Amino acid sequence: MSQLETLLKKYNLSVTEGRKKILQLFLDANAALEHATIEQNAPSLDRVTIYRTLQSFVEKGIIHTIPTTDSSIKYALCKDECGHGHHHDNHVHFLCNTCGTTFCIEQVTIPKIKLPAGFVSQQADLVVSGRCNLCNQN
Amino acid sequence: MSQLETLLKKYNLSVTEGRKKILQLFLDANAALEHATIEQNAPSLDRVTIYRTLQSFVEKGIIHTIPTTDSSIKYALCKDECGHGHHHDNHVHFLCNTCGTTFCIEQVTIPKIKLPAGFVSQQADLVVSGRCNLCNQN
DNA sequence: AATTAATTGCAACAAAGTTTTATTTTTTTG
DNA sequence: CAAAAAAATAAAACTTTGTTGCAATTAATT
Ligand SMILES: [Mn+2]
Ligand SMILES: [Mn+2]
Ligand SMILES: [Zn+2]
Ligand SMILES: [Zn+2]
Numbered sequence: 262m263s264q265l266e267t268l269l270k271k272y273n274l275s276v277t278e279g280r281k282k283i284l285q286l287f288l289d290a291n292a293a294l295e296h297a298t299i300e301q302n303a304p305s306l307d308r309v310t311i312y313r314t315l316q317s318f319v320e321k322g323i324i325h326t327i328p329t330t331d332s333s334i335k336y337a338l339c340k341d342e343c344g345h346g347h348h349h350d351n352h353v354h355f356l357c358n359t360c361g362t363t364f365c366i367e368q369v370t371i372p373k374i375k376l377p378a379g380f381v382s383q384q385a386d387l388v389v390s391g392r393c394n395l396c397n398q399n
Numbered sequence: 400m401s402q403l404e405t406l407l408k409k410y411n412l413s414v415t416e417g418r419k420k421i422l423q424l425f426l427d428a429n430a431a432l433e434h435a436t437i438e439q440n441a442p443s444l445d446r447v448t449i450y451r452t453l454q455s456f457v458e459k460g461i462i463h464t465i466p467t468t469d470s471s472i473k474y475a476l477c478k479d480e481c482g483h484g485h486h487h488d489n490h491v492h493f494l495c496n497t498c499g500t501t502f503c504i505e506q507v508t509i510p511k512i513k514l515p516a517g518f519v520s521q522q523a524d525l526v527v528s529g530r531c532n533l534c535n536q537n
Numbered sequence: 538a539a540t541t542a543a544t545t546g547c548a549a550c551a552a553a554g555t556t557t558t559a560t561t562t563t564t565t566t567g
Numbered sequence: 568c569a570a571a572a573a574a575a576t577a578a579a580a581c582t583t584t585g586t587t588g589c590a591a592t593t594a595a596t597t
Contacts, residue, residue, distance in 0.1 A: 275562090275563055275564065275573090275574065275575075276563075276564095277562070277563070277574090277575065277576080278562090279575080279576075280575090296553085296554090297552095297553090306576090306577095307576065307577045307578075308553090308554090308577095309554090309555085309556095309576080309577070309578085310575080310576055310577070312553095312554070312555080313575080313576085314575095326468040327468070328466035328467055328468045328524070328526060329466055329467075330464045330465070330466045330472065330524070331472070332470050332471060332472050332553095332584085332585085333470060333553095334468065334469070334470050353512060353514075355514065355518055358521065366514065366515065366518075368515055369512060369513065369514065369515070371525075372510050372512075374491060374507060374510075374525070374527055375507065376491075376493065376504065376507065376527065377504065377506060377507070377532065378532065379531070379532025379533075379535050379536070380493055380504075380527075380529065380530070380531055380532050380535075381529045381530045381535060382527045382528075382529040383496065383528055383529035383530070384527070384528045384529065385525065385526070385527045385528075386466075386468070386524075386525070386526045386527075386528075387509075387512070387523065387524070387525045387526075388466060388523070388524045388525075389512055389514065389518075389520045389522070389523045389524075390520075390521055390522045390523075390524075391518065391519045391520040391521035391522065392518070392519045392521070393517070393518055394515070394516065394517025394518050395517075397517050397518075397519060398517070413542090413543065413544075413593090413594055413595065414594075414595095415543090415544065415545080415593075415594070416593095417544085417545075418544095434584085434585090435583095435584090444545090444546095445545070445546045445547075446546095446584090446585090447545080447546070447547085447585090447586085447587095448544080448545055448546070450584095450585070450586080451544080451545085452544095470553085470554085470584095471584095538597100539596105539597085540595105540596080540597070541594105541595080541596070541597085542593105542594085542595070542596080543592105543593085543594070543595080544591105544592080544593070544594080545590105545591080545592065545593080546589105546590095546591085546592090547588105547589090547590090547591100548587100548588090548589090549586105549587085549588090550585105550586080550587075550588100551584100551585080551586070551587095552583100552584080552585075552586090553582100553583080553584070553585090554581100554582080554583070554584090555580105555581080555582070555583090556579105556580085556581075556582095557578105557579090557580085557581100558577105558578090558579090559576105559577095559578090560575105560576080560577080560578100561574105561575085561576070561577090562573105562574080562575070562576080563572105563573080563574070563575080564571105564572085564573070564574080565570105565571085565572070565573080566569100566570085566571075566572085567568105567569090567570085567571095
């Protein structure tokens with residue numbers, strides 16, 4: 262049984278060509294992907310299938326979403342702590358303004374934020390933008 | 400000259416009915432607005448006009464965008480420090496999972512984040528979600 | 538008041554996302 | 568392994584969201 266199949270089974274998803282393909286794209290990419298990118302890299306899959314696959318991957322805790330200001334949604338692989346229904350992605354995300362890549366910065370956790378009275382925090386998303394390490398090497 | 404006219408002139412925008420109407424909506428709302436909401440509350444304005452107005456308000460520094468995970472864009476009034484081309488909105492945003500409102504939390508600034516070597520930060524967005532002060536009163 | 542410049546609304550279009558349904562594929566069961 | 572059941576897929580139709588070009592209108596300038 263391949264790594265992909267094992268991973269999908271672990272999350273209680275039936276193993277299909279489309280899911281294996283999309284999961285492989287995430288494993289290969291060291292960065293976040295969006296629907297359009299996946300569509301380009303998996304031309305055999307129907308648009309709708311990609312939407313549904315991303316949705317179930319999020320539900321199962323395989324990938325998580327990353328907020329953006331440009332009405333697109335980015336998705337990246339979760340680490341092991343995430344499971345069905347409960348995400349525990351407490352890390353910073355970095356969007357490079359030069360190459361456009363979005364990275365999970367797993368090493369950096371989001372600091373606790375002290376909110377005004379009455380506000381109760383359940384989750385926090387922190388997206389830093391700037392110039393990434395690769396773009397700064399050139 | 401009305402408050403609205405003064406404000407628009409200050410930002411070098413010609414004064415039109417549509418812009419006054421939309422600006423008024425932002426002043427009234429103590430929260431972020433999205434395109435669809437404005438469309439509902441200003442039915443006399445063409446969809447396209449609303450898109451263009453939001454765009455020029457952002458350019459002029461009257462409003463700023465707030466990142467979301469749901470492929471929508473939220474907009475909220477800027478404070479005085481923002482001007483043409485340079486936004487200085489360094490505050491936390493709060494999204495209430497109960498009432499759906501998005502607030503600017505001006506009192507809380509985004510902490511400095513120490514990134515891994517090679518990454519250079521230009522901007523940071525922090526969105527906290529949970530239960531807002533109003534929803535916690537009931 | 539006349540001229541110029543900017544904004545608006547409309548139409549046409551493009552892109553993004555959803556819903557329904559029949560077909561195909563995967564999983565389960567005997 | 569084959570049959571039955573369950574789940575996922577593709578295709579089509581549709582809705583929503585966002586963009587572009589252009590003529591008509593409105594606002595600013597002279
Ligand atoms: Mn991440
Ligand atoms: Mn704000
Ligand atoms: Zn980069
Ligand atoms: Zn609330």
